Amino acid sequence: MSNAAITSCGDDALRFDMPERAIRLARARQLQASGDWIEVVPGRRDITVQFNPHIDTPQSARARLSNTMSKALPSEARSMQHVRLPVHFGGDNGPDLAGIAHSLDLSQSDLIAQLTAQPLDVDMLGFTPGFAYMSGLSERLEIPRLSQPRQQVPPGSVGLITGQCGLYALAGPGGWPLIGRTDVSLFDASADDPFKLQPGMQVQLVDADES
Template identity: 45%
Template sequence: MTARDLQFIGDDAIRITVSQPEERFQLADFLRRSGNWAEIVVGKRSVTVQFDPLIISPTEVARRLRDVEVSDLGSASVAHGMRTLKIQTNDGNAPDLAECAERNDCSIIEFLERIQRSNLRVDMLGFAPGFAYVDGVDPQLEGTRLEHPRQLVKAGSVGFISGHLGIYALDGPGGWPIIGRTAALLFDESKSDPFLIKPGLGLQIEWV
């Protein structure tokens, strides 16, 4: 990496901008496995590293991260593998499903099957703790955010807009049309790393 790839954010974090989107996941996985950093956050084109300035100086942080080359990552990949989330699609859990299917001139079954056949990957987490932005949805399917966001969207809800799914790990407000809900435990407070879904994770959706 070169110096222009690094930018300090306050006193205890540094952002690394990458040249290729895929490199985010390899770099984040590499840095997590090192065990040297307080927190690693994957962004759209970057990885942000949080450190303890009482333990390591910003100068040393920059030196260590600047020394990380793409070749050092080798074949490092996200170790979470492929998971399958089973999505419930009854009326109570999918209030916007019928409208999304109608907008795309297809039946509910066809709409869901096209999402199921999509090559899905978690791009990043954001908006709310554990909220997963998922890329790779069939680009022919169209959808927009709700005109009036909901005050409460239940944990496990799966939202849809053009090209993306949004998966809510926790209860909270949200403006994505909801097309299903998973019974998978997406947040487990008993674990040191409580969120099930991670950036770079491949997803295969099964509708039941």
């Protein structure tokens, strides 16, 4: 990677574009494992790293990052963790499912079948702590955000907008239409990494109420 591909973000962070998802997430894990950075944040098309400005200059941090990016990925960095997540769709758990299905001219069961047909990719965390942005759905599922966000969304709720699912690890406000909720805890304060889902994982949604 050339230095020209690395841009500064303030006085203590660097960002570089990496559109290819699998390589981006593997690189992020490699950078996290190195221990060289205060924080490594993979985005939808880039990675941002934060360095300690009391130890590194922007130039030395840029040089170290460029050197790391020139190295081959270790084989273990390419591994992908799969998570199976039972979800209660519709009803009080997913109050917007029926309306979404109607707007798409689908039955609720057909919409659920599309959501559970294949694993979804966790691209990044953000918006609220632990909120997982997941891709892998058809862009033809055109679903806008709510015109009036909810003040409180229960933890474990599954949101849906065009082409994406979102999982709320913690309770809080949210503007995504809600289609279901999982009983699986997505947050464990006692764990070294408190959030169950991380970028690079694949999540298979499963209908918890299917007979």
